[in-house]
Amino acid sequence: MQISGAQMVIEALIAEEVEVVFGYPGGAIMNVYDEIYKQRSFQHILTRHEQAAVHAAEGYAKATGKVGVAMITSGPGFTNGVTGLADAYMDSIPLVLISGQVPMSLIGTDAFQEIDAVGISRPCTKHNYLVTDAADLPRILKEAFYIARTGRPGPVHVDIPKDVTAQIATFDYSKEVELETYKPTTKGNTRQIKKAIDAIAAAKRPLLYLGGGIINANAAELVREFSRMTQIPAVETFMARGTLRYDDPLLISMLGMHGSYAANMAMSETDLVIGLGARFDDRVTGKLSEFAKNAQIIHVDIDPASISKLVNAHFPIVGDVKNVLEQMIPLAKEQVDPARYESWHNTIANFNKLHPLSYTEEGDRLKPQWVVERIGQLLGDDANISTDVGQHQMWTAQFYPFTRPRQWVSSGGLGTMGFGFPAALGVKRADMDRVSINITGDGSILMNIQELMTAVEYKLPVINVILNNNFLGMVRQWQTLFYDKRHSSTDLSIQPDFVKLAEAFGGVGYRVNTKEEFDAALKDAVEKNVVAIIDVVVNRFENVLPMVPAGGSLFNMMLEYKEK
Amino acid sequence: MMEQTERRVISVIVMNEASVLSRIAGLFSGRGYNIESLTVAPIPESKYSRITIVTAGSVRVVEQITKQLHKLIPVLRVYEHADLVETEMALVKIPMNESLGDIEALTHAYNGRIVNVGSDTMIVMISDEPMRVNHFLEAIKRFHPKEIVRSGSVALER
Numbered sequence A: 001m002q003i004s005g006a007q008m009v010i011e012a013l014i015a016e017e018v019e020v021v022f023g024y025p026g027g028a029i030m031n032v033y034d035e036i037y038k039q040r041s042f043q044h045i046l047t048r049h050e051q052a053a054v055h056a057a058e059g060y061a062k063a064t065g066k067v068g069v070a071m072i073t074s075g076p077g078f079t080n081g082v083t084g085l086a087d088a089y090m091d092s093i094p095l096v097l098i099s100g101q102v103p104m105s106l107i108g109t110d111a112f113q114e115i116d117a118v119g120i121s122r123p124c125t126k127h128n129y130l131v132t133d134a135a136d137l138p139r140i141l142k143e144a145f146y147i148a149r150t151g152r153p154g155p156v157h158v159d160i161p162k163d164v165t166a167q168i169a170t171f172d173y174s175k176e177v178e179l180e181t182y183k184p185t186t187k188g189n190t191r192q193i194k195k196a197i198d199a200i201a202a203a204k205r206p207l208l209y210l211g212g213g214i215i216n217a218n219a220a221e222l223v224r225e226f227s228r229m230t231q232i233p234a235v236e237t238f239m240a241r242g243t244l245r246y247d248d249p250l251l252i253s254m255l256g257m258h259g260s261y262a263a264n265m266a267m268s269e270t271d272l273v274i275g276l277g278a279r280f281d282d283r284v285t286g287k288l289s290e291f292a293k294n295a296q297i298i299h300v301d302i303d304p305a306s307i308s309k310l311v312n313a314h315f316p317i318v319g320d321v322k323n324v325l326e327q328m329i330p331l332a333k334e335q336v337d338p339a340r341y342e343s344w345h346n347t348i349a350n351f352n353k354l355h356p357l358s359y360t361e362e363g364d365r366l367k368p369q370w371v372v373e374r375i376g377q378l379l380g381d382d383a384n385i386s387t388d389v390g391q392h393q394m395w396t397a398q399f400y401p402f403t404r405p406r407q408w409v410s411s412g413g414l415g416t417m418g419f420g421f422p423a424a425l426g427v428k429r430a431d432m433d434r435v436s437i438n439i440t441g442d443g444s445i446l447m448n449i450q451e452l453m454t455a456v457e458y459k460l461p462v463i464n465v466i467l468n469n470n471f472l473g474m475v476r477q478w479q480t481l482f483y484d485k486r487h488s489s490t491d492l493s494i495q496p497d498f499v500k501l502a503e504a505f506g507g508v509g510y511r512v513n514t515k516e517e518f519d520a521a522l523k524d525a526v527e528k529n530v531v532a533i534i535d536v537v538v539n540r541f542e543n544v545l546p547m548v549p550a551g552g553s554l555f556n557m558m559l560e561y562k563e564k
Numbered sequence B: 001m002m003e004q005t006e007r008r009v010i011s012v013i014v015m016n017e018a019s020v021l022s023r024i025a026g027l028f029s030g031r032g033y034n035i036e037s038l039t040v041a042p043i044p045e046s047k048y049s050r051i052t053i054v055t056a057g058s059v060r061v062v063e064q065i066t067k068q069l070h071k072l073i074p075v076l077r078v079y080e081h082a083d084l085v086e087t088e089m090a091l092v093k094i095p096m097n098e099s100l101g102d103i104e105a106l107t108h109a110y111n112g113r114i115v116n117v118g119s120d121t122m123i124v125m126i127s128d129e130p131m132r133v134n135h136f137l138e139a140i141k142r143f144h145p146k147e148i149v150r151s152g153s154v155a156l157e158r
C-alpha cells in the first residue's frame, strides 16, 4: 500500500488497536491531524495543554495496561510534553509519544519551533526515534509499541519531520518486530528459583516486599495466591497499592518514608525479603546500610539493572514477575509450610497494635485523612483513585481501602504536581463505569486546572477532591520539622474561588466544611455526572505521619509531632 | 563506606546508527559515571560499531554501568572484565632542533616511528599498551614536545 507518512501513522494506530489518542496540534504535526480528521477508528481527545495530554495517556495506560498514545507538535508542544515523558519513564508506564518536527531540510538551522526533541527525550524515554524516511515509519512505529509494552515498560518517543509525514512510501505493518539487540528476559532461571524457594522454606520471618512491577505485569492475582498459600505477610510499596486487598490479613501496609510503623518494623526484623517487582527506592529503604539488615534478599525483577543496584540480592531472579510466580507457586506448594510463621504473625500483630496508622479528630475542622477514608467508605471499589503530589497523596496511599490492582494511579518516581487531574481523565476514559476521583491539593490542582475544559468537552466527569490546607502542605511540613517553621513561599492563603472556577468551565463546584456537607457534595457530584471540584477545607497544620526523615533508618520513625 | 575505585575497560558492540554515540555518552554523563577515554568506529562489513570506553569506578558502579549499557536498545553486547588486549596510539609534535637519532630510538622502543617531518617540527607516532604510552609520554618530555594527542584505548577480547 502506497500512502503518506501521515496516513501511515493512522494505519499503525489502527493496527495497534488504539482507541484513543490524547493530543494537541500545531504546525509540524498538521499533516497527521488532517488524517485524524478523516478517520473514524479512534477518538482524539484535545487536552488543553500538552503536559496534560501525556499524563492523560499515562492514566489511560495505568488503568488498562495498554500502551497510552499522545500526539503533540514540535518545539514548545514537545517541551510541554517532556514532564509527562519523564513521569512515565520513572514509573515504567507504557506510552508512545508522537511529535511533529520541522522538515528535514530545516533541521539544524534553528528553524521556527525547532528543538532537538530526541536529544531532550533521550534520558527520559526507554527509547526514541527521529524518523528520516517515511519508508521506515511502519517498522519504527511497530517497534515503538513493542518496546513500550515489553520488558520493563516505558515511554517511547517518535519524532517525525513534517516532510516525512507528506512523503509517500510503502506501508506494510505485517512484519514481526525483529530487534536483534533487544530481547527482554521473561522467564526466571529455574536453578535460582529453586534456591529461592529453599530459602523461603527455611526462613522464620519471611516478608513479601511487593512493588509496582506486579501491577505492570498483571501479576496481582498470582501474588494473592502465593501469599494465601504460604501465609507469608506482605508490605506494599507506594506503587503497588491494590496488589492485595486492604483488608487482607496478610497485608501489613505500605512501607517507606510514610509507611506504617508495623510495615517498616517488619522490614527491619525480617530474615528474608522476597522482593517482587520493587526497586529499593530511597523513599522505601531509608538509610541503606540499616535496611533489612537481618535479612537475605530474593529479588525478582524484569530489569537486571534494578537488581543489586542499591541493595545486594542474595537470590537475583531476572524475569517477568508473573512468569516467575507461575514457576514458584508449585514449588512453594510442596516445600513451604504455611503453619510455621505463627510467632512471626504475632510479632507483626503487636507492631500493628503498638502504633497503627491513625489520626485524631479534634476541633471542628475536617481532618484530611477522614476525607480519604470517607471516600473509601462511600465509593470503595467503585472508584478509581488518582492523586496529585503532596500530603494529600500520602494520606490517600495510607488510608484509602484499595481493593484491586490498577485502581490506584499516582506519580511515584517523579512526584509530578499536576499529574492527577489529567491522569484521572485518562482513567475515566479507560473505565467509564467507575467513578474517577482525583484527590488533590490546593497547590497541585492549579498546575493543570485548564483540563476542566477537556473534561467538559469530552464528558469525562472526573471528581476533583481538594484537601485544601491553604499550603503547599508537604513542603510546609518539612519546613515545620526541619527548617524551624520558616514557611518560605508555601502559604497559599490567597486562593481562587474553586466553586466559581469549576462553574466557569461548565462543571460543578462545592465548598465543604463539615462531614455532612462532604457526604452531600460527593453524592451530588456522582449523580450530576459532570466534572466537579469539591473544595474541602481541612486542618491546615496536619502532618503526614509516621515519617522516616530523609536518610534515617526505617525502624527510627517519627511517630508524632508535638507543637513546641 | 568507601569502595575501591579501579580503572576498567568496557567494550560495547552497538548497532551502527546515528544516535547511538549520544545514547552512550549521555548515559555516562547523566548517571555521573566517569569517562577517561572513548573510541568508536564501525566494524568492517557488518551493521555494528565497536565502542571502547575506559572508565573508573567501584565494582558495584561498573556492574551498574554494564547493566545500564545493556538496557540501551541498540546495544548488542557488552564486554567488561574480559581478558582484553588493549592498545592506544599517540602522536607527538616535536621541534626539529632536537636530536633525531635519540627520538627515533625512543619511538622504536614503543612500536613507533617518525611519521612526518616539516621545516620546524616533526611528528612521531607510537602505539602500545596505555600504560606504556604513559611511560613514553613521560620519556619524550625531554625533547620538549609542542603538542600531544592520544587516541584513547581500543581493545579486543583474547
Ligand SMILES: Cc1ncc(C[n+]2csc(CCOP(=O)(O)OP(=O)(O)O)c2C)c(N)n1
Binding pocket: A388, A389, A390, A391, A392, A393, A415, A416, A417, A418, A440, A441, A442, A443, A444, A445, A467, A469, A471, A472, A473, A474, A475
Ligand atoms: C511540579 C512540581 N513542583 C514542585 C514540587 C515540590 N512539591 C512537592 S509536594 C508540594 C506541595 C504540594 O501542595 P498541594 O498540592 O497543596 O498538596 P498538599 O501537600 O498541601 O496536600 C510541592 C511544591 C513537585 N513535587 N512537583
Ligand SMILES: [Mg+2]
Binding pocket: A390, A441, A442, A443, A467, A468, A469, A470, A471, A472, A473
Ligand atoms: Mg495544599
